[in-house]
Amino acid sequence: MPPALTRLPAEDSVSAILDAYDAEGGLIVEGMFDRDVIDDLSRAASEHARAVEPGVADQGMGEDGKFFTGSKTIRFSSLGRITPAYFDLLDNELFATLADAVLLPNCGSYWVNTAQVMFIGPGESAQVLHRDADNWFQHVSPTWPDTPEVTISAMIALDEVTEEVGATRVVPGSHRWPELEVYDFEAETVPAELSPGDALVYSGKVLHGGGANRTTDRWRRAMHLSFVVGWLTPEEANALDYAPGELAGRSPRVQRLLGHRSYDPRPHIGGGLWLRHARPIEDQA
């Protein structure tokens, strides 16, 4: 097995965290999210999960889609609809600092790609190894392996996440492998074991996948939150979850992350490309 992923406390320096991220393609940040925010999300997610059948999040592809998302796994999004603690998660300062450092060299701003509860059920098999940036394959394929970073992800523990219940498996260093398309199901992986509030923060370029749940009666209770550069379309149509004005009391960052602000390419080029319309647009923060 390759060496375990680097684990650093959230209080460590941003440069130490970014160095580990660059070197391995991901790391574990301990205590990244406030415990009260995590407890709130955990409660709301568990309650909502009772109404969700395992395997229904099949990417609209039936059995073929479950190959990726799991047939014994509960997944759902639109998390701001189940608890406002989600907005606190989006305002997390350390994740903002890391995402700024990784993504802002390549965009004027970024937004939420997807935020999903991912509860891996007893007996679920391991997810296929993949790179999250392959969502935008037309960007990744011609530029690999020097692909500019377009997405950063976090797997956030809502409960103890052990290897046995299906901790995310990561192939450290695979963000730099010369070959993009790797179908090696035997690749050497390490599990990202987490306590509540810890996060696996990883590059869209690193190979990883959900682990098998080898228990008969316990769930892998975690969630995923990822950002993508503002010039690419996210996996989820997040903006539709909130009516116009509904995010007025939230921070400008939350409004932007959820698609309630225009894209401004500055400082890379020119100015905002939007025009004044019949409806007032937001002032730029």
Ligand SMILES: O=C(O)CCC(=O)C(=O)O
């Ligand atoms: O459930 C996990 O640990 C990882 C899930 C994942 O990587 C994905 O669905 O893109």
Ligand SMILES: [Fe+2]
């Ligand atoms: Fe993934």
